[in-house]
Amino acid sequence: MTKPEKHNNSYINREISWLQFNARVLQEAEDESVPLIERLRFLGIFSNNLDEFFKVRYATVKRIVQAGKGGKSELGGMKATELLEIITQIVIKQQSDSLDILSNIEQQLKTENIFVIDETQIEDFHHEFIKNYFIQKVSPALVTIILNDSVELPNLKDSAAYLAVRMEMNENQKQFALIEIPKTINRFIELPHNRGRNYIIMIDDLLRYFLNDIFNIFNYNSISAHMVKITRDAELDFESDLSKSFIDKISESVMHRQIGQPVRFVYDKNIHQETLQYLMSKMGIDSQDSIIPGGRYHNRRDYMGFPSLGRADLLYEKIEALPLKGLSLEGSIFSEISKKDYLMYAPYHTFSYVVKFLREAALDPKVKTIKITIYRLAEISHIASSLINAAINGKTVTVSIELQARFDEQANIDYAQQMEKDGVHLVFGVQGLKVHSKMCVIEREEGKKIKRYGFISTGNFNESTAKIYTDYTLFTANQSILKDINKVFAFFETNYQIFKYKHIITSPHYTQKVIFNLIDNEIKNVKSGKPGYLKVKMNSITSYKMVDKLYEASNxxxxxxxxxxxxxxLIPGIKGMSENIEVISIVDKFLEHSRLYVFGNNNNPKVYISSADWMTRNIENRVEVSCPIYDENIKQELLDTFEISWNDNVKARILNEAQDNIYRKNNKNKIRSQLAIYDYYSNKLKK
Incomplete structure (x- = not known):
C-alpha cells in the first residue's frame, strides 16, 4: 500500500489518513484467509468508500482551492493544491493495487469452478439464454445517448457508469455515443451451469456483446466500447426562499446533487485518446479535476452484491444473533427494564429488542408519549412502522428526524412525509446542527405517577445495518438519565434555551469541556502518584483540540x-509528544462502529457509550449524547469486550507515524476479537 509522507510534526492530514483506512479495507480483499466471495465484497466496499470520499472530502478540498484559500489550518499544515495532487497519486496506486487483487481473486474463483467471463468467452450453450435476457430485460432498460458536436451533452448522472462507444465510419469520420449501465438490473448475470461450472457475465460485457444490435442503424466499419464514470460534489446547497418548507429545500438540493461540479473522472486506460479528449471536452472536465485511469470495469462497488452462488464455503460462516441474558422477547420488556439496565451489543445480540421496545410502547395503553431521534432507517423499517402504529393508537409521538443524513436524505424525506401523514409530530432538529444522537424515551403512566423508560445507542436504529455494524444500546429505566434525555428533546423544541445536564454529556455545548475535565482528572491522578489511564474506542479522531489534549495527558x-x-x-508513539499513546484499528467481518470512553478515575472507572467521535463536527456542530454506565455488571462487560478488542492479534493493525497498516503480530494465542466477543456472550448465556 502507498505510504504518504508526513507533512506536519503534530498531526496526520485527515484526507490522507482516511485513504489509509480504505487501504485497510483493501487489505481484507487481499487477505487469502478471508473467504473468496467475501474478498470480492470487500473490493466493493473499498470502491464505494472511495466514491463517497471524492463526493465529500475531495470536493471540500477542491472548493478551498477554487475559493483561492490556502487551507493550511484546515488541512493539517498542507496546501490544498498540494493535497489534491497527493490524493490523486495515492488513489491511482490504490486503484492499480485493487485491479491486481481482483485479477488474483478471479483466478482463484476458477479453481472453484466459478468463471467470470467477458463477451469473447460466451459458450454456444449460453447463446439462447443471453439473447432472451438481453431482449426481455436489458434492452428495454437502456438509456443510449448519441453524441453530436452541435448538441450539448446532457448532465451525466453522479457515480453512474457509462460505456463510451466509438464508431469508425467511412471517410475517417467518427460517431460517439454513451450507454448508461442500468442500475435496475443486477450487474452480475448468472448464466446456466454446465458440467459443474458456474458462469457469470457482467452486464457491461453483455452490452458489448450486443453492440451491433444496439447500433444497427449506423453504417460503421468498426465499433468499440470503454467504460467511464464521473463523480460529482455531494455538498447540499440550500435556497434562501422562506416560502419553502425545510423538506422541500432538502428535496430540491438532493436533486441538484446530480448536476454538482465534477470532482473525479475515471476511465478505462485502454480507451482511445481521441475518444477520451472528446468526452472530457463535452463534460467540461479539466486538469483541476481528479482524472484517474482505471481498468475495464468501474463502479466496482457493485461487487458488494456479488452473488453467493449457493457456495456457503466461500462466505463467512453465519452467526445467529444472541438473546440478552434475562431479557425475554416474549414477555413485557418494560417490566424487565424497570428492574435493571440491559446492554445490547449488535450484531452479537439481536436488534429485535429495539423493535420489541417500540412495538410494546405502541400497544401499551399506559404509554402516553414516545420521543425518538432518527438518523438512518432501513429501507423497510419496522422502527418507522412501530412509531406510526403508536400515533394511530393515540400516543403522542415526537420524532426528530435528520433530513441531512448524508446520502440518506431522500429516504428520510420519504419516511418523514409518511409519518407526518399518520399523525407523528416531526422535529427537524436545530438550525446549523445535525442531530446525530441516538436515543429514545417513553413516558408510561404507573399509578398516579409517570415513569420513563428509554434506550441510548451508539448507532442508528436500522435493522439492516444492525446485522453488520457493531453498536451498543443501553436499555434503562434510570429516571435521572432519562430526565436528562428528555431535556435534549426539549432543546429541539426550544433551542434558544440551553439546558444543564447532571449525567449525560452533550454536544455542542458541553462535550469538549467535560471530556477535558475527565482527562485533567487523569493527569492530576498521575501527578499525585495514582494510576491514570484512558481507553477509548471510536470511528475517527480529527479534532486537533482533542488530539492536543491527549498529547498533554501522554506527556x-x-x-x-x-x-x-x-x-x-493523532500520531502515537512519538517521544516527548505521544509516547504513552497506542492506537490500533480493527477491520474485519463487521464494521466497528461503537464508541466507548473509559476514564481510569483512580481504578474506579468512569465509563460512557456515545454517539460522538472526537471530530470537530461531532463536538461543535452536532447534537450528540454520551451516556454514563452506572450498572457495575454492564460496566465490567464493556471493559471486558474492550480488552478482547485491544488484544486482537489477527485483524488489528497498528496505527503509527508511517501509516503502513502493519498487522499486530505476537506470540500470544490468536485472538480475532469479533469472534472472541461472540464467544464471550455465548458463554455468558450458559452461566
Missing part, C-alpha cells in the same frame, strides 16, 4: 489505549 504520564477504525489525525 503527563497518562497511559492511553485507542481503538480507531477510520481517520486518526
Amino acid at each position: 503527563a504520564g497518562v497511559k492511553i489505549q485507542m481503538i480507531v477504525r477510520g481517520i486518526c489525525c
